[in-house]
Amino acid sequence: MATVETTYRDSHLRALEAEAIYIMRDVAAQFERPVLMFSGGKDSIVMTHLARKAFHPGTIPFPLLHVDTGHNFDETIDFRDWLVDELGVRLEVASVQEAIDKGRVIEETGPEASRNGLQIVPLLDAIQEHQFDAAFGGGRRDEEKARAKERFFSHRDRFGQWDPKNQRPELWHLYNGHKNVGEHFRVFPLSNWTEMDVWQYIALEEIAIPSLYFAHEREVFDRRGTILAKTDFMELLPGEELRTQTVRFRTIGDATCTGAVSSTASTLPEIIQEVAAARETERGGRHDDKRSEAAMEDRKKQGYF
Amino acid sequence: MTTNGTNGTAPEAAGDDYLEMDLLRFTTAGSVDDGKSTLIGRLLYDTKSIFQDQMDAVEEASKARGMTDDESIPNLALLTDGLRAEREQGITIDVAYRYFATPKRKFIIADTPGHVQYTRNMVTGASTADLAVILIDAARGVQTQSKRHGFIAALLGLPHVVVCVNKMDLVDYSEQVFEDIVDEYTDFAAKLDVQDITFIPVSALVGDNVVDRSDNMPWYQGSTFLHHLENVNVAGDKNLRDFRFPVQTVIRPNQTFRGFAGTIASGVIRPGEEVMALPAGTKSTIKEVTTFQGDLSNARAGEAVVITLEDEIDVSRGDMLVRPGNTPTVGNKIEAMMCWMSEEPLARDRHYILRHTTREVKAFVDDIRYRVDIDTLHRMDSESLGLNEIGRVLVSTASPLFFDSYSLNKQTGAFVLIDPYSNTTVAAGMIRGEGQDADKVAASAQRLAGMERKKSANVTWEGLNIPREEREAEQDHQAAVLWFTGLSGSGKTTVAREVERQLFQRGVKTMLLDGDQVRHGLCGDLGFSPADRAENIRRVGEVARLFFESGALTLCTFVSPYRGDRDWVRDLLPEGRFLEVFVDVDIETARERDPKGLYAKVDAGVIQNFTGVSAPYEAPENPEMTLDTTDATVEESAAEVIRQLEEAGIISAA
Ligand SMILES: Nc1nc2c(ncn2[C@@H]2O[C@H](COP(=O)(O)OP(=O)(O)O)[C@@H](O)[C@H]2O)c(=O)[nH]1
Numbered sequence A: 001m002a003t004v005e006t007t008y009r010d011s012h013l014r015a016l017e018a019e020a021i022y023i024m025r026d027v028a029a030q031f032e033r034p035v036l037m038f039s040g041g042k043d044s045i046v047m048t049h050l051a052r053k054a055f056h057p058g059t060i061p062f063p064l065l066h067v068d069t070g071h072n073f074d075e076t077i078d079f080r081d082w083l084v085d086e087l088g089v090r091l092e093v094a095s096v097q098e099a100i101d102k103g104r105v106i107e108e109t110g111p112e113a114s115r116n117g118l119q120i121v122p123l124l125d126a127i128q129e130h131q132f133d134a135a136f137g138g139g140r141r142d143e144e145k146a147r148a149k150e151r152f153f154s155h156r157d158r159f160g161q162w163d164p165k166n167q168r169p170e171l172w173h174l175y176n177g178h179k180n181v182g183e184h185f186r187v188f189p190l191s192n193w194t195e196m197d198v199w200q201y202i203a204l205e206e207i208a209i210p211s212l213y214f215a216h217e218r219e220v221f222d223r224r225g226t227i228l229a230k231t232d233f234m235e236l237l238p239g240e241e242l243r244t245q246t247v248r249f250r251t252i253g254d255a256t257c258t259g260a261v262s263s264t265a266s267t268l269p270e271i272i273q274e275v276a277a278a279r280e281t282e283r284g285g286r287h288d289d290k291r292s293e294a295a296m297e298d299r300k301k302q303g304y305f
Numbered sequence B: 001m002t003t004n005g006t007n008g009t010a011p012e013a014a015g016d017d018y019l020e021m022d023l024l025r026f027t028t029a030g031s032v033d034d035g036k037s038t039l040i041g042r043l044l045y046d047t048k049s050i051f052q053d054q055m056d057a058v059e060e061a062s063k064a065r066g067m068t069d070d071e072s073i074p075n076l077a078l079l080t081d082g083l084r085a086e087r088e089q090g091i092t093i094d095v096a097y098r099y100f101a102t103p104k105r106k107f108i109i110a111d112t113p114g115h116v117q118y119t120r121n122m123v124t125g126a127s128t129a130d131l132a133v134i135l136i137d138a139a140r141g142v143q144t145q146s147k148r149h150g151f152i153a154a155l156l157g158l159p160h161v162v163v164c165v166n167k168m169d170l171v172d173y174s175e176q177v178f179e180d181i182v183d184e185y186t187d188f189a190a191k192l193d194v195q196d197i198t199f200i201p202v203s204a205l206v207g208d209n210v211v212d213r214s215d216n217m218p219w220y221q222g223s224t225f226l227h228h229l230e231n232v233n234v235a236g237d238k239n240l241r242d243f244r245f246p247v248q249t250v251i252r253p254n255q256t257f258r259g260f261a262g263t264i265a266s267g268v269i270r271p272g273e274e275v276m277a278l279p280a281g282t283k284s285t286i287k288e289v290t291t292f293q294g295d296l297s298n299a300r301a302g303e304a305v306v307i308t309l310e311d312e313i314d315v316s317r318g319d320m321l322v323r324p325g326n327t328p329t330v331g332n333k334i335e336a337m338m339c340w341m342s343e344e345p346l347a348r349d350r351h352y353i354l355r356h357t358t359r360e361v362k363a364f365v366d367d368i369r370y371r372v373d374i375d376t377l378h379r380m381d382s383e384s385l386g387l388n389e390i391g392r393v394l395v396s397t398a399s400p401l402f403f404d405s406y407s408l409n410k411q412t413g414a415f416v417l418i419d420p421y422s423n424t425t426v427a428a429g430m431i432r433g434e435g436q437d438a439d440k441v442a443a444s445a446q447r448l449a450g451m452e453r454k455k456s457a458n459v460t461w462e463g464l465n466i467p468r469e470e471r472e473a474e475q476d477h478q479a480a481v482l483w484f485t486g487l488s489g490s491g492k493t494t495v496a497r498e499v500e501r502q503l504f505q506r507g508v509k510t511m512l513l514d515g516d517q518v519r520h521g522l523c524g525d526l527g528f529s530p531a532d533r534a535e536n537i538r539r540v541g542e543v544a545r546l547f548f549e550s551g552a553l554t555l556c557t558f559v560s561p562y563r564g565d566r567d568w569v570r571d572l573l574p575e576g577r578f579l580e581v582f583v584d585v586d587i588e589t590a591r592e593r594d595p596k597g598l599y600a601k602v603d604a605g606v607i608q609n610f611t612g613v614s615a616p617y618e619a620p621e622n623p624e625m626t627l628d629t630t631d632a633t634v635e636e637s638a639a640e641v642i643r644q645l646e647e648a649g650i651i652s653a654a
Helices: A012-030 A042-055 A074-087 A096-101 A116-129 A145-149 A195-205 A268-276 A287-291 A295-302 B036-046 B052-065 B082-089 B116-127 B144-155 B175-189 B225-231 B438-457 B468-473 B492-505 B515-520 B530-549 B563-572 B587-593 B598-603 B634-647
Strands: A034-037 A064-068 A091-095 A134-136 A153-156 A184-187 A216-223 A226-229 A243-249 A260-262 B022-029 B096-101 B105-111 B131-137 B160-166 B196-201 B244-246 B249-254 B257-263 B274-278 B283-291 B294-296 B304-309 B320-322 B329-340 B352-356 B359-372 B390-403 B414-418 B425-434 B480-485 B510-514 B553-557 B578-584 B625-628
Touching: A012 A042, A012 A134, A012 A184, A012 A195, A012 B022, A012 B249, A012 B257, A012 B304, A034 A042, A042 A074, A042 A195, A064 A096, A064 A116, A074 A091, A091 A096, A091 A116, A096 A116, A145 B096, A195 A268, A226 A243, A226 A260, B022 B036, B022 B116, B022 B144, B036 B096, B036 B105, B036 B131, B036 B160, B036 B225, B105 B116, B105 B225, B116 B144, B116 B329, B116 B425, B131 B144, B144 B160, B144 B175, B160 B175, B160 B225, B175 B196, B196 B225, B244 B257, B329 B359, B352 B390, B352 B425, B359 B414, B390 B425, B480 B492, B480 B530, B480 B563, B480 B634, B492 B510, B492 B553, B492 B634, B510 B515, B510 B530, B515 B530, B530 B553, B530 B563, B563 B578, B578 B634, B625 B634
Parallel strands: A034 A064, A034 A134, A064 A091, A134 A184, B022 B105, B022 B131, B131 B160, B160 B196, B480 B553, B480 B578, B510 B553, B578 B625
Antiparallel strands: A153 A184, A216 A226, A216 A243, A243 A260, B096 B105, B244 B320, B249 B257, B257 B304, B274 B283, B274 B320, B283 B294, B283 B304, B329 B390, B329 B425, B352 B359, B352 B414, B359 B390, B414 B425
């Protein structure tokens, strides 16, 4: 077998990678039924790549869980199915549509309706149904003030709630996964990564990502400063107009609330340059967050990713 | 380039530079209003690590609160001051992590609030840091808080400390004010075990010496804060000597492959090298060190790998692979410093779960040796430890741990305690060494107490026929004891012999006492247990003193691994006449030299309790001389000793 290059062994990307792999292995050893929450976005794709590395030459010893709002870009689902096949892992889907049909949640109405808030119930239902005791999330501490204090191992009570006032101290690399029956953990292996680190790592490791991240032509419209894509799930408000523009997405989530950015970056190096020169944090493009400043903290307390 | 940037100039960011950046993790602490938030805000602002939308939010908030310190810049403290807002609202005050990068390095800041009650957060933040930044307000001077931060940095073994003396603008950029603070803090830090401490005068508000050099303090020649952070050498902090591989999980995709996955805690390993599995003690050879990218020709501390062995031996999670000739201590009792982190105080009558490397065992805290008042550094008797209290404890575990002292190896010297009822993490521990049974400790304490009495009864010898002072008056040098201590193979004897030869040639009256020599006769009845080692040193000390009183410059070469034993000899002699010479070399080099073939015997299991391998070595805290013989020649080392003897006025210059 070939001997690998040692050039970048001491780089910070390798340090972050080793930290994430350590955490994934520890979860596999400390928990009975871990699961990787797969959103279809670059952070969860990077997580699957790290999981593959962590357990090589074995396969990833846990399934992926996709909370499907039903409002997806086609590219997201195609990519998801391709990746699952490539990795040889099991995929579980928690469907928001099903939860609506069963009356577990009530759909918001009106042109500004979003299914983002509706993800919590199907997610927690799936965790309970499959008895998942640890769920990997792609959250990073640099994304949001509320996340700056988040632990790698974040305890959730029986109701899936996070208690920011009562977090366990986390020291060295000694992670405490002890819990009572019915409780679970959210685990964030990418906590110490920044958006730039993620992009650089994708480039370094040549990780495949959905075409949505690269500049392409698309029918879009503006809503309160956010560029949204035309989809079947959304009505235009009076005064909003469709136009065709070259855009790309910086995050991939629910198609009704993920904002695009005007961009011509169609290769990884171009994207990286764009990120380096960026004027807005990633979540600035998320329409949903603007509803309230404390939005993130609120959603987290309830059990959002 | 920075991870982002408001000015949009980052073309090279996409290049390879980014891949060559390394990582520095540091922690910041300061008292309330020392300017910590402003300093971090300034660092982020001046390195252009602030996004436009964040900046907008801060500007808006500054306006809303009517609190802009300066016309041109918004209130930088607001950038990082999530914690203050929380404090006002009575929410969690905790460690917050922040990130920024320069072309040289990526930085992770663990930002901890500096209040009296938040020792636990400082300990948490410091546990993963390479460097501590301590803020002192120039106008207020060194506060109790500033000392507490220094103590915690030392306790957590942070190899680098930077003291930012802030608000220099408020003291007219006075060099005197800065120097006074440096002096006061240096005095205090001497009591701690901090290796590298740097003082930088700054004004976080104005930006002096934070990122850009200040014109206001021409008297300051050192680095700016950022320059220092970018250049401090942390690669050398890694322990690359002692191979320790705690097994995290076993990877078994098929019948033919069985690999042990884990992150190398310390040391370096290569295929073909012999390893031993703990606790079983079975040996095998490394077959491959493998990763997703392929096999490695070597792997070192910090790398996440999978190791396969030539033989089918029983290894599972919680076990540790080590080199047979360089093993950690294996034992059920540990002495440790511990910080208590729970509202519910430490209970000695119930068990906790102790988590150490990848291993969990049941544990009892048997004894609290003392509690440290972290403001005064005084040790106090204590029955328990409460929230934010730090103490020295004796812990017993239900099954053995494989550990090193925290000061030699953080990865294998750190542990946490978990409460099995609440499941929360209640304590952080730093191992000092193997614990001793209470009986044994009491017995040795008694013995030591006895020695002390003996000593104090005859501090000055009465009735010497010819007093030493008269003898010294007749010769061209003073009497002294030169005590060489260090690992076997460090070069104590070789250097001492060369020194003695040169002294003799200069006409100095000398005598050399050597460990091996006295063990044949004077101490032939003694072994190598701590008690026997103490008695050995006691006898040698008394003999050395006789030679000393005869006016001789007496050279003693003894491994003498225990600080207490050496200090006992020191106390026998007048101030300034006992010169401790620490002959410093790493264990790998000593092992390679192995002049007496002892390490080979240790490896073969013929010798037990061997210093540096299976018995501890307590390095001197403040030796009069330190000789690093790793690269120095014997002549160079000897010349250094001679030079220092001249400088100390023991001998006159040649
Ligand atoms: N004059 C002066 N004031 C400063 C400096 N650094 C911080 N301050 C002020 O000191 C106060 C407390 O600063 P802050 O950063 O919030 O302190 P923290 O509590 O340590 O985070 C604020 O009013 C700052 O503007 C400095 O270098 N010079």
